[in-house]
Structures are given as C-alpha cells and as structure tokens.
Amino acid sequence: MGEKVLMKGNEAIAEAAIRAGCMHYFGYPITPQTEVAAYMSKRMPKVGGVFLQAESEIAAINMVIGVAATGKRVMTSSSSPGISLKGEGISYLAGCDLPAVVVNVQRGGPGLGGIQPSQADYWQTTRGGGHGDYHNIVLAPASVQEMASLTVRGFDLADKYRMVVMILADGTMGQMMEPVEIDNIEPLKVEKPWALTGTGMKRKPNIVNSLYLKPNELEKTNFDRYKKYTKIAETEALAEEYLMEDAEICVTAFGITSRVAKNAIKEARAQGIKVGMIRPITLWPFPKSTYMKHADQCKAFISVEMNMGQMIEDVQLAIECKKPVTLCNRTGGMIPKPEEILAKIKEVGGVK
Amino acid sequence: MGEKVLMKGNEAIAEAAIRAGCMHYFGYPITPQTEVAAYMSKRMPKVGGVFLQAESEIAAINMVIGVAATGKRVMTSSSSPGISLKGEGISYLAGCDLPAVVVNVQRGGPGLGGIQPSQADYWQTTRGGGHGDYHNIVLAPASVQEMASLTVRGFDLADKYRMVVMILADGTMGQMMEPVEIDNIEPLKVEKPWALTGTGMKRKPNIVNSLYLKPNELEKTNFDRYKKYTKIAETEALAEEYLMEDAEICVTAFGITSRVAKNAIKEARAQGIKVGMIRPITLWPFPKSTYMKHADQCKAFISVEMNMGQMIEDVQLAIECKKPVTLCNRTGGMIPKPEEILAKIKEVGGVK
C-alpha cells in the first residue's frame, strides 16, 4: 500500500492477515468483531483464498487445525464467548505444535455479558483457557496500525515457534478507525517438513497428533515445549516505555486503556507529577524485565485495566512485589476516563 | 451410612452428591472420571433422581444451567478436554449467579494428551477458563473421604453464594479406593426466591440472565459479584498445615501430590530436616493468610505440582515474594516420587 488509509481495527487485522499470506480464514459471527469476517468474505474470493463461515466457533477452530496441519497460514477470530468455545481447540493446537493466529476482540463478560469493549479475557488468554500445560503468544495492539502490524508479526511468530498467537484486542480497537499503512510484507518463510501434504510415496507419513498414552512421553513433549517457551520468554517479550526515564510512578496498561492512560499521564506531567507508563505489547511472554528495570526507581505502580484486576498479578510478579501495585479499573464494557486515572495517579503519588 | 466402605474417589463424589440432595446429574463419558456417570446411572433411578448422558460436554453444562435456574442442586463432571468445552457454560453460570457443582478429574494435556493423572488445569480452574471477570470456588480433595466431604461442602457453598464450585481432582484421586464414611447429611437449606418455578400468576416473572447491554449495568453486576468474592476470600479459604509449627522449609501441594509429599516430609523429618507442608484445600480462594503466617518463619517454599508450575504463582503472591519458591514438578501424567521431593527439600535446605 504505502499510502495511509483509514481502516477499522477489525478490517486492518483482516487485510494484514491476507498480506501476510493467510489464505484461509474460518469464523463465526459475533459482535464486536464481525467486520473481520465481513472483510474476509469480500476479499478472499478476489485473492484466491478461502473464506468459510463455520457452523460454530468450535467448527471454526477445528477447521483452523486442519489447515494448520497442512502447513498453511490460517486465522480465526471471535469475541469472548466464542473464544471460550475455542478453548479445547486452542489446547489441541498447542498439543499438536501447530501455528495459527486467533483473534479475540473482547467484549464484556461473564456469560453473554455485553458487547462493549473489555479486557476481561486477560487470564483466559495468558493462563490457558484450555486445559493442560501450554502457552500462547499473546499480542495486544493499541492502535489500528498495530492491529495490522502485530497480526503480521503474529503469523511470523506462529510459524517460527509452531504455536498459537493470539491477538488480544477489544471492541474499541476493533471498531475504531485510524490511518494505517500496510506495507508490502515479506512473510517469514519457515520450512514445515512436518506438514501434511501427502507422502507422495516419497517419505514416511507425517502425523499431527497430541495423544501420548505413555505419560513419560507426554511429559517429554511438555518439557520440550517449555524449553521453547523459555526461549521465547527471553527473546520475544515486547513493551513500550513512555516517559519512564524519570518516572516515580509507573502506570501500566495495554490496548485501549494505555491510550486513555496517556491522556492522563500528559495531564499529570503538566501538573508536575513524574509519571510514566509501561505498555506491554506481548502479554505472554510478559515483559518482566522492563518492569524489573524500573522497580527500584518507581515508588508505586498503577495497573489500569478494563476488568476486575487480572494483569495486576503479572505486574506484581514481574517486580517481585517490591513496590505496591494499585488497580485502577472499570469493567463490563466501561472505559476508564482520563480523570479517573489522573485521580489515581495523584492518590498514589500523595498529591492533592 | 456411619460405616466405612471402600469406594473409588469417583464413586464417592457421586454418592456424596446424591446424599447432598443433588437429584440431577448430566455428563458425558471421559476417562478417568467415567465412574461418576456409571455410578449415577445406577443410583439415580433408584432414588428418583435424573441421570442423563448428554450428547456432549457442552450440552451437559447447559442442562446443568437449566436445572440450576430452577433452584435445584445439580452436578456435572468431566476431565480436562471436556472441561475446556464447558468454559462458556461455566462463564454463563457465573454471569447468571447460578449455583452448581462441576467436577474435573484431571488428565494430562494439552490437547488429547493422555489419561494419566494431572494437575495442569490449575490455571484454567482458578483463572477463568471461560471469558470475563468471574471466579469459581475451587476445592481440591486429597483423599477419597474428602472427595465425598468436599462435594457436600461444594453444594452448600454453591447454594450459599450462588456460584459454581469446582471439585478439582485428578485421575489418581478418582481411581483410588479408600474407606469413606458418608454421614447422613443435612444439606444447607437456602431460600431461592430467584428460581424459575413458574409464576403461578402470583409473582412477577423471575429472569435468569447474564446479558446487560448497558455497560454500566454490567459493570455494576460485576462489582457486586466481586464484593461477594471478597467476602468469600475472607471467610472460606481453607488449608491444612502439616508439621508447620517449626518448619524452616515449607512444601506446598494439593491433591495427590500432597500425599506423596507427606511421605517425603516424613523421611526428611527422620533425617532431621525441619520441613512442613501447607496443603491448600480451597484453590480459590487461595488460603493466602496461611502462607503469609509462615512467610517469615520459613526460609524457602517448594511448590510440588503435577504440571509445569501453575500454583507456584499463587504461592509467590501469597507470601508477597518474601522468600524463594522453588518448583518441584512432574507433568503429562507422571506422579513425582517421594525421593524426588526429598531431594528437592535437601537441595533447598542446603542439606547433602
């Protein structure tokens, strides 16, 4: 493209996926992410790709498994209740070491909840959701541009590490428009000798499988997978630091809340309060070292979340409980206002 | 009963549920918990209750929702992959404030994994699984007797707080037999004016629902629910302390691993090492204060888990990272041996 165009976050994800070489998309309608499927349904036939509306979220994630098993790039997207239904499938993808990108444009929960933006699936996304020992790489975009660029990155990481990458967005990120530039992308080329392509009678059959009836073998695959996770934790964690050089108070937030927090921080700085922000871009691996780096310098941390306080635990663990971490939250589809965050900054900073 | 009988853990759960007044059970076969359903299918017709094998785990949890909505006690059980499929339904139960007991007799994961015992659904159970902000009360039995007694307690807690209680067991707990005494139980009587019983044209309709299109209303229900959670965290946390009076090293483990750990601790004590154990019985609420009480006294903690290290984070948070917490784990269906735990105790204790 080169040129900047205005796009909804949901559309940016879809377009970026196609640019990244994802020629297969399976989904099931749900607000607030329907535009992903709508966009795919228009574009895929034009580029020779496959858009298929599945009969359910469960069918969709299992179709994803099918394509991933053949070694091609594939994506599905949904919103909170639909992601819950994909839990088993995501666990299978992990157990089969299959690469795939799964998008969650979160809405308020639990249950049917509401359709307004939320970040209440943080735990679900970073701590399983599905059963068993595994991790997904979790990317949290905070702009429409990042909706695109992290989607592209997601596909590369998925292929590189043979695992699920989740894009954890929220209704606001999905619905808002911003200028976005989707470069002509060179997708990472990863050899996939394990892929199911038919033996052609030339090699032994490839098997994609997560069943190990012998527990020692299952344990070994888990141990091996965790070695990979450890490596990822060391190399792939990403965070943005904003005005952190001299910060005494560290606000931390991801996605839409990080943008609201920026407004509050600007205002606080204007009032002379030394506050900055760490914005985790990867929620798993959590960018612990970025926090640790500032644990001594800062006297307090504030975790701004659109949920009842989920990331806060990761922050506490990252700084090894060295400093107090305070929660500043709204939930159920409510978005915190800059004033609320500012008030919390002042409260924590002891400023009247 | 009064008399002790030998029962499998799975059967003890089923019998205890019936004794607790649970007259409706819905399930779907999966190893290693099939005995729950098998037992129910034999007994329910005799006691005038309902056993129904659902077409899937998803159908089962939604049948549970139906019965729970009418105010009656109801249970379902499954094992790891099946529990993943229930994620959406459990989130709905939470969002509708419905009481129910859900049993997870864990097996190795991720994916199809294996059928040997595991504790790798700790995160899934204590941190959502389903979408949105909510908690389940999570009970972790460590004997067949507790499989029974915690099931009974589970029904009472579920009714008292209008929420899901999960029994988090593992294949070993489900399959082993021990003597068990199931007293003649007086189930807690809880009024359920919210239950769907037909208006009889005498009252306004009752509505069981988790949808709130106005985010401020959804937020309010979440805030209110978290007030309840806070109260539960203060009053319902349970842990067993074993030789902790003078312990310098604290082993912590739940379920089957706590039993293996006891062997190791006995041996270590015999060798003069001051080691004890905290066994959380409620995994949510996590018995933080029990840990905190010993955080100064102990120089190190060892979390023994049959997974890749999940509870360890709760331990770290509980002691506010005051002391190192070391992981001693097996996974994928492997059970740690007492020797392995003993070796870790010695290592941590600096004993040769």
Next chain:
Amino acid sequence: MATLNILYAGFGGQGILFSGRFLAYEGLLLGKQVSWLPSYGPEMRGGTANCSVILSDDPIGSPIVDKPDILVAMNLPSLDKYEDAVVSGGKIFVDSSLIERKVKRTDVDVYYVPATKIASEHDMPTLANMVITGKLLKEVSGLGIDNLDEVLGKIVSARRQNLVEYNKKAINVGYTFQ
C-alpha cells in the same frame, strides 16, 4: 488547532458515522493524526448513534471524545446528553429543524442550522449530516472545503461514486448557510 475533539451525535440512520469518516479523512489529508470511533450496539437501526473524531498534530491518546471541542447535535436527546460536556469556548452545531430548544450554555459558540429542512428543500433528504458538516467546515479554523473531491472520493464506495456530487452539494449548501 493542536487537537480537535469532535463529537457527532444523533439517531442511527442520520449518517453520523459517515460524516465522522469524512472529517477524519479531511484531517488525514491535512496531515493530521486522526481517529474515528463509533458507538456500536445491537440497535443498529433506530436508537442513538454517535461518533468520536479526533484531529490532532500530536499522536492521539484515547480515541474517545468525552469533552468535545465541537459537538454536532442532530437530535434533542443528544443535545441534552452532551451539551454540558462541551469544553468552555467550544462550538455546538445544532440541527435546528429537529431540535426546537436553544442551547443553554453561554460559554460556547452555537450554530443553529436547520440542516434536515435545508437538505429536504434541496431534494437530498438523507444528507442533513453533510449540510451541517459544511457549516462546521466553515466555522472551524483549519478546516475547509478545498479538497472535497479527494476526501469524498475516498469514503464513497466505488460503486456509488455518483453520490460524490450530492455530498459536495450538501456540504456547499451548509458551508454557505448564514
């Protein structure tokens, strides 16, 4: 214009989101940072709709406009709801053909435009939104009608390019409305 926070509010079906996109593209062409955020809901037809648009010289933090510099009120409930939120010194554009009452605030500039009526009179009943937007382009410094073709070309879908002219006309009518 360091940052311009604009809030469009009215009924669904009044073209609120389209006008917002128009302004956002206008900003883009002017080299601004821009963001556009709709309210979305299950009542996609009828019910209220509003749209936050921010044009700024700096990177945009929150895309949500709580305190608009500019409010475009296309029905009474919207005016009732947002009048007090407008910043002191801000501007309120009122479709006076649908809203009978006057704005109570005295610390803001108010422009009454009978946009719906004007649009009907000009035989483009669905373009009241663009009429009032025309007025906005006139009154807000830094904006203007210099690049209408380009902006409209972007936001009107390829199959409906014939609508470009209508929109231009509506904007011009609003722009010149006194």
Next chain:
Amino acid sequence: MATLNILYAGFGGQGILFSGRFLAYEGLLLGKQVSWLPSYGPEMRGGTANCSVILSDDPIGSPIVDKPDILVAMNLPSLDKYEDAVVSGGKIFVDSSLIERKVKRTDVDVYYVPATKIASEHDMPTLANMVITGKLLKEVSGLGIDNLDEVLGKIVSARRQNLVEYNKKAINVGYTFQ
C-alpha cells in the same frame, strides 16, 4: 506391621484388581488405614494391570506403591519389571505355573505357587489370583483367613453371592498350599 505396601501385577483379566480390593477390605476389617489404586488405561482388556494396596497403622501418604514390601507377580513381564523394586526383606509371590524363571534377588522371601495350575485343577480356572492371595494371607504376619465371609460378602456384588464360596475355596487352597 506398621505399614504394608503390596503390589499386585499381571495381565488384565487375571483378577488383579479384585484381589487388591480383597486385601484392602481385609485391612479395613483389621482396623487398618487402607488404600487401593489400580493402574488404569485404555487397554482395559489384555495388556498389563497392576494394583497398589497399602495397609497401615498410620494415615497413608501416597497410595502409590513404588517399593513394595510384598510383590505378587502373576506374569513374567511383571516379575521382570518389579523384582528389583521390592524392599530388602520383602516377599515375592510368584505364579510359578506362568513364570518359569526363578527370582534372582536373595534378600527377599520368595514363594512359588503354581496358582493358575492349582486353580484349573480345582475347576475354578479364573481364581488363580485368589489362590495366590490365600498363600499371601498365610505368609504375611498380621493377615489371615479369619474373616473371609465378611470380606468376601463386601466385595462380591449382591447378585453374585454364589461366588463367595468359590473364592473361599480358592483362598483356602492357597492358604494350605505347601
């Protein structure tokens, strides 16, 4: 007998789990703490089966018997697998009609019982497990055959009480086998 760790091992279908339950109930009646843990797997038919039984005066920690005081080996793979695990001074019971080799360990007591053969000869071919269990009851101090009726009454299902006598007979044959 502070604690007795017993491991039964053999083919599926040899009644391994039943014998284990018998011993567990025996322990229960003797006022012991008891636990019983089967190996479970998808090969419910054929394949190997084993069963950990613990009888103890103290609360039982792990129900898994890694280091048996008593091993009952009902086929060769089981003897091969577990022989070395038996504690020094422990006891190994071998079904010598199915296992031809001798136990190599010299620090344990070994009892060779041609249980399968004996059972066949007594026209109860499926009860080799109880024959060898009879021998075990004889040789392990603290156990015995005093309350066979009660124990068997518990573990034989109501509809099959006729089997009680068969089992008693098998146990007795084993008990008296020299």
Next chain:
Amino acid sequence: MAKVTFKTDICKGCALCVDACPKNIIELSKTELNVKGHHPAVCIDMDACIGCAACATMCPDCVITVER
C-alpha cells in the same frame, strides 16, 4: 359497528396493518411523529371498519385494539 384503537406511542410505522386492512382505511400519518420518531398508523375512516382485526393480526407490536 367496530372500532380500532392505536397505541400510537409504540407504533413503528411499518405499515403492515395498512396493507392488511381489507377496507383500506389505515394510513401512516404524514404529519404526526411519535416519540420513537415514527409516523404512526391511523384509521382514516372508522365508520368503514368492520372489526375484522386483520390489522391487529399483522401488527408486530400489539399497537392495535379492535372492538366490535
């Protein structure tokens, strides 16, 4: 003699009643706008009404009461 009454406030102006009336005596008001912003249905010739309730049968919003 028959009578139809409209709960005008909740009418959505869908005109299904208009089409249903065999007597063609229902119209959407061209002038009136109800609180929901719809032009509500009105009966323009009550005397012709035969109380057949066709209008009410087709009304999705229970706007119409018919008396006879």
Next chain:
Amino acid sequence: MAKVTFKTDICKGCALCVDACPKNIIELSKTELNVKGHHPAVCIDMDACIGCAACATMCPDCVITVER
C-alpha cells in the same frame, strides 16, 4: 492347490477365521500361546484349502496371507 500362512505372532485368537472357513480347516491352537498370550489360529489340513480367502477376509488383524 492353495496355501494359507498365519503371522502367528500378531494373531489374537478371535476365531473369526475359524468360523469363516468353508472347509473347516482352521482351529485355534490348543497348545501354542503366542507372545501376546493368545492361542493362535492354525490350519489343520492345508491340502483341503481352496484358497478362497474367506479366512483372511474376516481376519481383523491381517494375520493371514493366502496363496493360490
């Protein structure tokens, strides 16, 4: 002239071949026990074999090869 060969090691002694053989020339060995602990099928009268492959057709375990 026909011949059947059994991969005795993998025979499970299910006897489906026994029933299938029109010539009744297959039996489960009463003496032999294979590594899996089963009494394997054996042909007791190879000369009578007509090579019809009924046995092999019914064998779930591909134990039997038939030549003719």
Next chain:
Amino acid sequence: MAVVFSKPHSLTDKSLHYCPGCTHGIIHRLVAEVIDELEIEGDTIGVASVGCSVMAYDYFNVDFVQAAHGRAPAVATGVKRSDPSKIVFTYQGDGDLAAIGTAETVHAAARRENITIIFINNAIYGMTGGQMAPTTLPGMVTQTSPYGRDVEAVGFPIKICELLSNIEGATYLERVTVNNVANVKKAKRAIKKAFQNQVEGKGFSLIEVVSTCPTNWGLSPQKSLEFIETDMLPAYPLGVYKDITGEEK
C-alpha cells in the same frame, strides 16, 4: 362493543425492540396468545436464545432463562427434567438453532424431550448485522456472502423440518409462516398444538416459522412479506413434516 383483539396477557407492557415490521413481534404475540388460551401462564418457563430475540425474557409474563448461543434445547432439557409439570419452550433463530445449535436440536428431538421449540427462520443472522445463516437461500446476498450464497462453496440450505422428520423421537414438526392474516392464523394453530402436545406429555414439538428480517434483507416490511411468498416458501414449503400425536404412544 366488546374487545375482539388486544394484547395478550402473557405479554408484558414493554415495547418490543425489534425493527419496524419485523415479524418476530407477530410470533411473540402468537405464543403469548396460546399461553393465554391454554391457561398455562403461571406454569410456563421460557428459554431465550441468542439472536434478535435474546431479550424475549422482557416481553413474556413468564419465568425465563437466557441460554447461550445454540444451547436453548439443552437448557430447556434441564428445566423440564427439573420439573416436568412445567411447560417449557424455547424461542430460537436459525443461526442459533440450525448452525451452532445443531447437535442440541437433533438430540433434544431424539430424546423426545417433552418441550416446545419455536424456531424463527429468517434466513439470516439478524442480530449480528446480517450474516449468512444455514438457511440463507442460494444466491442470497448477506454480509458474509457478499457475492450471493454460492452453494458449491458454502453448501446448501439446511431444512430443519425435513431434517428432523427422520428422527424417531420427534413428535410434531410443522412449518408455518406469518406473511398474511390467513397464515398467521394457521401459525397460531400450529403453535397451539405444539404447546398442547407438551401439556399432554407427547414429547418433542418444533414449529418452524418462516419469518422476515426487513433490516438485513434490505427490504421494506411489506416487501419482506412478499419475499416470503416469492422466495422463501418455494425453498421452505409449509406443512406438517411429522406428527405422531395421533399414533399410539
């Protein structure tokens, strides 16, 4: 003068949130009329599904539970098994019942669950803004079939009454519509029978109502009723697809 037509008692006074002319409203009223006439209001428990009718609980004067998308038959099974003396019905759209809820529908029928299902076939996902449903007609343009439903690529419409008619457990299956006065009356008779069956313990009844979605069809309410006649009914013929209520049980 007597009132010959007014809002049934089993409907609340809340005004419906449906789009102008959407026939969901007519069907709600029919169900309520039947509940009135059978005098079961105090004994009825409704199960709302996820779709435009998600808030059905606001409109009926009976106890209600809101079920997860597609799972209403399972929830209804729980409710009914808890108290078989209650009259339990679900109200489900075609996305809900014929896509994600296929298994729950088929198995409730197979169990001959003594419940009543009101199935609204409007050939589209209404609430989420008009995506293709399993029942979308071949060639029909929707948000996710922008070039028209291509049966070669995405398959053929699922016809629920036809499908379920081969299930032994199903008791009574009828397809009706509400596009004119006569059909509304027939629809009501069918719905009444479906509830009556439950009262009499006859088992699983499902009424498929061919309905409209003016908003997402992009047609006026009147044109939508015509579309039923011209396009929907040829694909979804009205009639009784199964009825074993006459048989010995």
Next chain:
Amino acid sequence: MAVVFSKPHSLTDKSLHYCPGCTHGIIHRLVAEVIDELEIEGDTIGVASVGCSVMAYDYFNVDFVQAAHGRAPAVATGVKRSDPSKIVFTYQGDGDLAAIGTAETVHAAARRENITIIFINNAIYGMTGGQMAPTTLPGMVTQTSPYGRDVEAVGFPIKICELLSNIEGATYLERVTVNNVANVKKAKRAIKKAFQNQVEGKGFSLIEVVSTCPTNWGLSPQKSLEFIETDMLPAYPLGVYKDITGEEK
C-alpha cells in the same frame, strides 16, 4: 502359486491395538485396500477421531491428523480446503460422529464437503469402557444404561444415514456391515465408491459400517457377528440411503 490375499500396502506393519475379533480391524483393512486400488496412497490424508480408533494414524501409511472428539469433519474440511487435490477421509465412531460431533457431521454434509467419512457404528462408546451411544439399541445394557436403554427417558437411537439423507448437500450415503464374507465385500465396494466420488469431486460421501464391540457387548467375537445380524441390522437396515452421483451435478 500367487499371493491372492495379503496385508494391503497402505497399512503399516504395526499390530492393531484393538480387542480380539473387533471389526475395527477389518474396516481398517478395507479402507487400506481401497487406497491401494485407487492408487491414492501418496495423496491421501486421514483424520483420526477420538474413540478406539484414535490411533488410526499408526496403522495407515498416509499422512494423518488426530482430531478432537467429534470434530473430525471440521478438521477434514480445513485439510481439504487447504489442498483440494488431496484425498481426505475421516474415520469416526458413533459416539464421536453421532453425539458430540452431530453439528460438524450435518454441516459438512450440507456443505457437500468433498470428503469421505467412514463411520463405525458399534452402538457403544468402546474406548471409554462401554457407555451408551446415540446408536445404542433400545433395551441394550451399557455402563450408563445399566437397566437397558429406556427410550422414554433417554431417547431413540439416531440413524445417521436416514438423518443425513434429507440433507441436500449429501452426495452418497450407504450403510454396510462386515459380519460375513459377502458383507465385507459389499462394504468394500461402498467404501471404494465413497473414495472414488471424492477423486471425481462429487462431494460428501459417508459410509456407515455396522461394527462390533465384543468387549463391551460382553459377547465373543463370533457371537458379536451374530448380534449384528439378529439385533443391529433390524434397527439399522443396510443399503444406499442417498446417491446423487448418477445425477447431473
């Protein structure tokens, strides 16, 4: 002398883990023979399901993916859509396909997904130890129907071929069995046709094979074959339930 019968090439040398006399083994062999005969071994991708045949990937000499319980048709859809030139088949039990997988089965058929499904109906959940399946016969005792399947309480058997025959998308549906030599041969012809259809791009083919579970039926292998004749076939009549391969496409 020439070899007239031996293990097909598409089967590996691993010995099957099935119980003695279980007809899963015969059906595996038939599938492999067909793959051999159609010379598609190098192009075939199998989808294993969760059931006794979960480890089918060990036995076939072709690429394989192991699907979650009930989801094999969805996984197969992904595989096939990724590369339509491959021949994709699923091998599923009755618990897998007719219970938890109902929606995936129905919708793969409705889509006329160009895949082949081998459906093993043994009227029971074999792998988990013999629970009631949707296909369990009325009165049949299983672990979860200890007093015999009571159709009043738990419903009637689901007959997959009959059910799917009303789905427009379904191309070819046949029910076969393997209880004697003649039937084995017929079963093979059906399976061959089901694969051949896919090769020719004709769409969705499903072969239901009435099979045994000696272990959980509590019958000897031979008695199990008899039980097919006496009890299973009356409930599950053999035959072609749908075949539009002759029609214009």
